[in-house]
Amino acid sequence: MTKVVRVFFALLLAMTSTAAMSAALVRGIGSEPESFDPHKAVGTSASVVIYDLFEGLLTVDANGEAAPGAAESWSTNADRSVYTFKLRPNLKWSDGTPLTSADFVYSMRRLLSPDTAARYASFLYIVKGARAVNTQKAPPETLAVKAPDPRTVVFELEGPAPQFLEILTGVAAVAVPRHIIEKFGREWTRPGNIVSNGAYQLVDYSPNTLITAKRNANFHSAASVKIDEVSYLPIEDDNASLKRFQSGELDVTQRFPPEQLDKLRREKNRSLRTAPGRGSTMLALNTRQKPFDDPRVRRALALALDRNVLTDRILRKTAEPAYFVVPSSIGNYDSLRPDWSDWSMTERQKQARALLSEAGFGPGKPLRFTMQYYTESKTRTLAVGMVAMWRAIGVNCELVNKDLGAVISSVNAGNYQVSLYAWYSSFDDPFTFLDLFIQKPRGSITGYANADYDTAFRSANRTPDPIARAKALAQAEALLMRDMPAIPLFFAEGQKLVGPRVGGWVDNARGANLSRYLTVRG
Amino acid sequence: MSRFLLRRLLVMIPTLLAIVTLSFFLMRAAPGGPFDADAQLEPEVLQNLRAAYQLDKPVPEQFRMFLSGVLRGDLGPSIGYADYSVSELIAIGLPVSLKLGLTALTLAALLGTSLGIVAALHRNRGLDYAISTLAMTGIAVPTLITAPVLTLLFGVTFKLLPVGGWGDGDFRHMALPVTALVLPQLAVIARLARGSMLEVLNQPYVRTARAAGLPEWRVILRHASPPALIPLVSYLAPAVAGVMTGSIVIEQIFGLPGVGRYFVNGALSRDYPLVMGIVMVYATAVLVMNLIADLLYGVLDPRTRRRMDEA
Numbered sequence: 002m003t004k005v006v007r008v009f010f011a012l013l014l015a016m017t018s019t020a021a022m023s024a025a026l027v028r029g030i031g032s033e034p035e036s037f038d039p040h041k042a043v044g045t046s047a048s049v050v051i052y053d054l055f056e057g058l059l060t061v062d063a064n065g066e067a068a069p070g071a072a073e074s075w076s077t078n079a080d081r082s083v084y085t086f087k088l089r090p091n092l093k094w095s096d097g098t099p100l101t102s103a104d105f106v107y108s109m110r111r112l113l114s115p116d117t118a119a120r121y122a123s124f125l126y127i128v129k130g131a132r133a134v135n136t137q138k139a140p141p142e143t144l145a146v147k148a149p150d151p152r153t154v155v156f157e158l159e160g161p162a163p164q165f166l167e168i169l170t171g172v173a174a175v176a177v178p179r180h181i182i183e184k185f186g187r188e189w190t191r192p193g194n195i196v197s198n199g200a201y202q203l204v205d206y207s208p209n210t211l212i213t214a215k216r217n218a219n220f221h222s223a224a225s226v227k228i229d230e231v232s233y234l235p236i237e238d239d240n241a242s243l244k245r246f247q248s249g250e251l252d253v254t255q256r257f258p259p260e261q262l263d264k265l266r267r268e269k270n271r272s273l274r275t276a277p278g279r280g281s282t283m284l285a286l287n288t289r290q291k292p293f294d295d296p297r298v299r300r301a302l303a304l305a306l307d308r309n310v311l312t313d314r315i316l317r318k319t320a321e322p323a324y325f326v327v328p329s330s331i332g333n334y335d336s337l338r339p340d341w342s343d344w345s346m347t348e349r350q351k352q353a354r355a356l357l358s359e360a361g362f363g364p365g366k367p368l369r370f371t372m373q374y375y376t377e378s379k380t381r382t383l384a385v386g387m388v389a390m391w392r393a394i395g396v397n398c399e400l401v402n403k404d405l406g407a408v409i410s411s412v413n414a415g416n417y418q419v420s421l422y423a424w425y426s427s428f429d430d431p432f433t434f435l436d437l438f439i440q441k442p443r444g445s446i447t448g449y450a451n452a453d454y455d456t457a458f459r460s461a462n463r464t465p466d467p468i469a470r471a472k473a474l475a476q477a478e479a480l481l482m483r484d485m486p487a488i489p490l491f492f493a494e495g496q497k498l499v500g501p502r503v504g505g506w507v508d509n510a511r512g513a514n515l516s517r518y519l520t521v522r523g
Numbered sequence: 524m525s526r527f528l529l530r531r532l533l534v535m536i537p538t539l540l541a542i543v544t545l546s547f548f549l550m551r552a553a554p555g556g557p558f559d560a561d562a563q564l565e566p567e568v569l570q571n572l573r574a575a576y577q578l579d580k581p582v583p584e585q586f587r588m589f590l591s592g593v594l595r596g597d598l599g600p601s602i603g604y605a606d607y608s609v610s611e612l613i614a615i616g617l618p619v620s621l622k623l624g625l626t627a628l629t630l631a632a633l634l635g636t637s638l639g640i641v642a643a644l645h646r647n648r649g650l651d652y653a654i655s656t657l658a659m660t661g662i663a664v665p666t667l668i669t670a671p672v673l674t675l676l677f678g679v680t681f682k683l684l685p686v687g688g689w690g691d692g693d694f695r696h697m698a699l700p701v702t703a704l705v706l707p708q709l710a711v712i713a714r715l716a717r718g719s720m721l722e723v724l725n726q727p728y729v730r731t732a733r734a735a736g737l738p739e740w741r742v743i744l745r746h747a748s749p750p751a752l753i754p755l756v757s758y759l760a761p762a763v764a765g766v767m768t769g770s771i772v773i774e775q776i777f778g779l780p781g782v783g784r785y786f787v788n789g790a791l792s793r794d795y796p797l798v799m800g801i802v803m804v805y806a807t808a809v810l811v812m813n814l815i816a817d818l819l820y821g822v823l824d825p826r827t828r829r830r831m832d833e834a
Binding site: 032033035036037038041042115116117118119120122123126132135136187188190191207208209210211234235236237238240241244245247248249250403404405406407409410411413441442 | 565570606616682685778779784791
């Protein structure tokens with residue numbers, strides 16, 4: 002019997018001893034990254050890994066701000082349409098191969114080549130010749146990115162673009178290794194093949210289980226990198242993610258069940274970290290169809306929604322009420338707040354009823370429509386809340402629930418009446434939000450077509466002076482908000498759980514915390 | 524017997540084709556497409572993406588290409604896991620799902636039949652009631668509940684076992700997911716075994732065996748058990764496929780890298796090639812398992828064997 006007991010305890014000991022901590026950082030990253038190829042990857046979980054593995058001319062610093070990456074300095078011409086970057090001296094890939102400006106030229110050509118089919122290629126359309134290359138109208142060599150010497154990269158743009166530096170911080174604009182890609186083809190990102198130029202290099206990967214990266218000794222600032230090994234665990238399930246964080250297995254995670262929020266807020270060691278987010282949640286209105294072709298109807302619906310109820314009571318103060326589409330966390334940019342945002346709800350409802358009756362709707366002929374929403378935390382409660390707010394002004398709204406893919410595809414196809422819609426940008430610039438509403442070959446998300454807005458946005462966006470540009474863009478946004486093709490609802494904050502072992506963590510709106518700036522207690 | 528086998532194998536081909544055809548067109552009929560989650564892609568970029576995965580061709584043409592790919596053993600590239608082909612992903616995920624499912628089912632079968640037989644032998648006594656209550660609870664409480672409770676208890680509270688993940692597929696990582704998978708199967712099997720054992724125990728040949736003075740253990744193991752196992756076989760074979768698919772939930776909760784997780788992610792992100800590949804694997808598994816069940820009937824029941832030979 003004693004033998005049995007001894008065996009049992011030996012087993013127990015064996016089970017628990019492996020839990021002893023090593024000085025590696027373990028990050029929970031939500032969904033499985035689609036790819037480690039920076040030109041094929043999409044979404045936040047992939048970008049966490051790619052930011053650690055690869056570096057562009059610019060990168061982000063510990064505070065999430067744009068900062069020098071592979072380039073140590075840069076200059077631009079007077080109207081900001083030509084950018085010249087000087088690379089740091091002696092840059093190397095993780096295998097020791099020298100990294101030169103030719104690598105950046107290759108990377109940009111590959112990003113824009115139609116064969117790569119990169120989703121983020123369009124961000125670089127601002128470079129002269131990029132659109133033609135991406136649509137097979139011109140060979141990649143015609144792209145206006147040049148390497149006059151091994152340490153200089155020159156970009157010639159279609160026009161003035163002060164936001165270009167911000168675009169270069171994106172994950173798609175990093176350098177990719179030509180010598181490896183040409184050697185291994187599609188399998189170049191496999192551990193053993195992959196070579197990168199960031200603070201870390203990929204050493205191990207089993208899909209849906211574990212990604213492991215080790216410090217890259219050939220990184221230009223390798224001496225400042227404190228954590229030797231980083232593991233990334235793809236965990237989609239919110240509950241599992243929280244439990245694995247609580248059991249100490251994960252140091253960082255962005256997934257947890259929203260109903261645990263209050264409990265996490267009350268925690269003594271405050272693992273919950275928040276920052277204003279770069280997401281804008283809105284209701285897209287299909288302006289191609291009646292009754293939403295009438296701006297009075299659109300304004301009435303916008304006026305009747307009490308955003309404070311949505312953000313404070315339903316979202317429990319995890320979001321900021323929105324009266325314009327560009328998130329307030331976008332730096333060096335101030336949206337113009339509409340006057341009605343300060344009115345009382347009674348005043349707003351009165352005005353909404355008046356607008357509706359002008360548009361021909363009233364007690365005898367109530368406005369009826371269907372609103373679609375996708376399943377995500379609290380979206381149902383939000384939708385039901387908005388239906389109730391509209392009922393107060395005599396509007397009947399029916400709800401339809403679909404999965405996110407179905408919602409987005411019906412919005413893209415213009416096959417809806419009102420739809421919940423969210424737009425995120427990793428760039429610290431308003432342009433991607435405002436660009437949603439300009440006329441495009443296949444129509445904007447709401448079918449909104451206003452040549453005045455298009456002109457206002459395009460000319461504002463190409464203003465060389467950053468301050469004048471921000472002002473002009475805000476004017477364009479105000480014009481858009483008078484027409485209200487989409488109703489701004491709120492800007493959700495970014496939430497992460499950061500464990501007590503992690504140091505150097507700075508919450509930031511970009512939501513980027515590169516492992517190279519962090520420390521971990523053993 | 525061999526003619527029976529041959530005929531059944533031949534019937535599998537049109538069945539598989541029907542399943543694959545139906546799934547292919549159902550997948551395409553589902554609203555949305557693989558590149559929707561990216562929201563507003565520029566039309567030029569979308570065109571490049573669709574061309575890269577041949578989605579710009581008409582659907583019947585895509586189906587023809589898919590079928591000819593399957594015949595060549597090529598399931599195409601995955602859309603959602605851009606660096607991998609579908610065959611590679613199945614080769615990575617299937618061993619995990621199989622190990623998980625088969626371990627669970629073997630345990631469930633062994634424990635379940637033993638419990639069922641014990642319950643039948645103690646019919647309407649304390650032990651029987653205890654086992655039946657346990658079985659009913661196992662059936663009534665869904666995995667969706669037992670799995671999180673198990674992780675909370677052994678992972679978070681006592682910190683004895685990892686809360687999730689697969690590690691190297693070692694005992695520690697398998698313990699909780701296998702337990703969660705075993706419980707409902709165990710319960711069903713125990714109930715089935717008890718019921719059929721009770722029926723067999725009332726058969727004249729059992730009475731004859733007892734009357735002939737055979738020891739009780741011999742009566743049970745040699746004469747009563749094999750026929751009592753027949754209903755179990757018809758349950759177990761499809762259950763192998765069921766456990767493989769049923770582990771989809773478990774794989775999701777415990778974050779295990781099996782095919783079930785690829786299946787769910789693939790379906791949600793409209794990764795057509797990946798979903799089709801896994802549908803083929805599951806469909807083949809169900810068909811093969813049903814065939815095996817039929818063959819086992821023959822082994823366990825002489826009457827069925829004769830009918831197969833005549834066929």
